[in-house]
Amino acid sequence: MDSVTLFCTAGLIAGGLYWFICVLGPAERKGKRASDLSGGSISAENVQKNYNQYWSFFKKPKELETSKNVPDFVDTFYNLVTDIYEWGWGQSFHFSPHIPGKSDKDATRIHEEMAVDLIKVKPGQKILDAGCGVGGPMRAIAAHSKAKVVGITINEYQVNRAKQHNKKAGLDSLCDVVCGNFLEMPFDDNTFDGAYSIEATCHAPKLEEVYAEIFRVMKPGSLYVSYEWVTTEKYKDEDEEHVEVIQGIERGDALPGLRRFSDIAETAKKVGFEIVQEKDLAKPPAKPWWSRLKMGRVAYWRNHVVVVVLSAIGVAPKGTVDVHKMLFKTADYLTRGGETGIFSPMHMILCRKPSEKASDE
Numbered sequence: 197m198d199s200v201t202l203f204c205t206a207g208l209i210a211g212g213l214y215w216f217i218c219v220l221g222p223a224e225r226k227g228k229r230a231s232d233l234s235g236g237s238i239s240a241e242n243v244q245k246n247y248n249q250y251w252s253f254f255k256k257p258k259e260l261e262t263s264k265n266v267p268d269f270v271d272t273f274y275n276l277v278t279d280i281y282e283w284g285w286g287q288s289f290h291f292s293p294h295i296p297g298k299s300d301k302d303a304t305r306i307h308e309e310m311a312v313d314l315i316k317v318k319p320g321q322k323i324l325d326a327g328c329g330v331g332g333p334m335r336a337i338a339a340h341s342k343a344k345v346v347g348i349t350i351n352e353y354q355v356n357r358a359k360q361h362n363k364k365a366g367l368d369s370l371c372d373v374v375c376g377n378f379l380e381m382p383f384d385d386n387t388f389d390g391a392y393s394i395e396a397t398c399h400a401p402k403l404e405e406v407y408a409e410i411f412r413v414m415k416p417g418s419l420y421v422s423y424e425w426v427t428t429e430k431y432k433d434e435d436e437e438h439v440e441v442i443q444g445i446e447r448g449d450a451l452p453g454l455r456r457f458s459d460i461a462e463t464a465k466k467v468g469f470e471i472v473q474e475k476d477l478a479k480p481p482a483k484p485w486w487s488r489l490k491m492g493r494v495a496y497w498r499n500h501v502v503v504v505v506l507s508a509i510g511v512a513p514k515g516t517v518d519v520h521k522m523l524f525k526t527a528d529y530l531t532r533g534g535e536t537g538i539f540s541p542m543h544m545i546l547c548r549k550p551s552e553k554a555s556d557e
């Protein structure tokens with residue numbers, strides 16, 4: 197091979213790798229790139245160790261039933277997966293119904309805007325995002341409503357990412373993020389004019405505890421909406437396939453245990469909320485939320501090749517390949533849960549904290 201041919205071949209390979217990794221790979225081009233994958237707040241040399249630690253929780257399932265252990269469990273999970281989520285999925289770590297003619301990004305934004313429309317906040321009012329992640333929903337909601345949004349997440353790395361994104365989007369005057377446990381929030385009673393959580397309270401070991409804390413920090417008369425992960429009326433404990441699917445979802449998404457759909461309203465009422473509306477947003481006529489997962493299979497294999505290569509050459513931390521495999525397997529369980537109808541990630545409940553007048557009466 198002469199030098200010109202060799203040079204051209206090398207150029208094509210280099211250009212192809214750049215396109216494959218930096219252009220085609222990211223779901224959000226202004227967010228995380230494949231070459232920047234990390235273990236969040238975990239040092240690169242400890243990613244594999246922490247991945248193994250994450251799975252060790254499931255060897256002692258009773259440990260996941262206590263709030264003492266769950267925060268560390270969830271924090272470890274999001275250190276491991278946050279960069280991969282941002283790179284392959286975007287800045288909003290949740291699902292939304294497929295909308296014909298709309299992109300996944302637009303469908304996600306519409307789903308988020310609906311949440312803030314339901315709680316009827318006004319520009320300038322302060323609302324809580326309980327379990328905000330890197331703040332994708334927060335930014336969409338702040339831009340749409342002009343309300344001031346305060347998010348809380350257990351993961352310090354996500355706090356830093358969210359603040360970077362807020363500043364880049366020009367929304368840091370409306371959006372703030374604090375690091376903390378939403379079971380013990382650092383806010384005074386009656387602080388917020390409304391609150392929402394989007395596929396986040398599923399990480400709480402006891403739903404009653406997080407609902408009670410959200411109730412505490414909301415002003416009397418204000419509204420709270422949550423999109424909950426639940427098993428539906430089609431789920432049967434005696435069906436081995438159903439059990440396998442739900443356990444696969446729990447283990448791949450850092451969940452202490454999924455709740456039944458029928459438990460959500462009862463729990464909300466138990467802590468003092470009035471139920472305004474309850475609806476499973478995944479049910480027809482809504483289009484399948486899991487279609488994005490099925491369509492993403494080719495992207496997964498493309499991304500997995502990138503992860504393997506980057507890990508092999510030392511750019512991505514050792515252990516990243518295992519984390520990526522785990523997420524793909526979990527995507528299969530989620531798809532099966534959606535197709536069989538035994539699982540929903542968007543059981544919506546809209547609640548009101550009674551006004552002081554009503555409470556006095």
